[in-house]
Amino acid sequence: xxxxxxxxxxxxxxxxxxxxxxxxxxxxxxxxxxxxxxxxxxxxxxxxxxxxxxxxxxxxxxxxxxxxxxxxxxxxxxxxxxxxxxxxxxxxxxxxxxxxxxxxxxx
Numbered sequence: 001x002x003x004x005x006x007x008x009x010x011x012x013x014x015x016x017x018x019x020x021x022x023x024x025x026x027x028x029x030x031x032x033x034x035x036x037x038x039x040x041x042x043x044x045x046x047x048x049x050x051x052x053x054x055x056x057x058x059x060x061x062x063x064x065x066x067x068x069x070x071x072x073x074x075x076x077x078x079x080x081x082x083x084x085x086x087x088x089x090x091x092x093x094x095x096x097x098x099x100x101x102x103x104x105x106x107x
Contacts, residue, residue: 002096009072009089009101012081016105020076022091022098026106030094032074034067036087043090047076060084081105 008020022035024049033048047055047067055067066077074091086105 004098006098006101011104017079033092034076035090
């Protein structure tokens with residue numbers, strides 16, 4: 001079965017930057033996206049990129065985050081991070097999900 005390997009998470013101070021990456025165990029094509037989830041809240045879509053290159057960003061991250069792809073890998077560049085960005089981030093390609101990676105923004 002396809003597995004998505006996520007990396008790049010960690011702890012940063014407010015205003016800092018971080019880049020998440022997601023690599024599938026095999027070559028797959030489809031919509032790529034990043035979601036995030038906070039305990040007690042629903043998982044929300046943060047950004048996505050279609051096979052034709054069209055992108056989408058949630059209002060809370062517009063201007064700060066950027067989603068990109070490189071062949072079969074997908075990335076999420078996060079800038080000017082805020083405490084409210086703290087969450088577990090999940091990569092999704094087609095119907096496949098990553099295991100989730102923690103991002104903590106704290107002073």
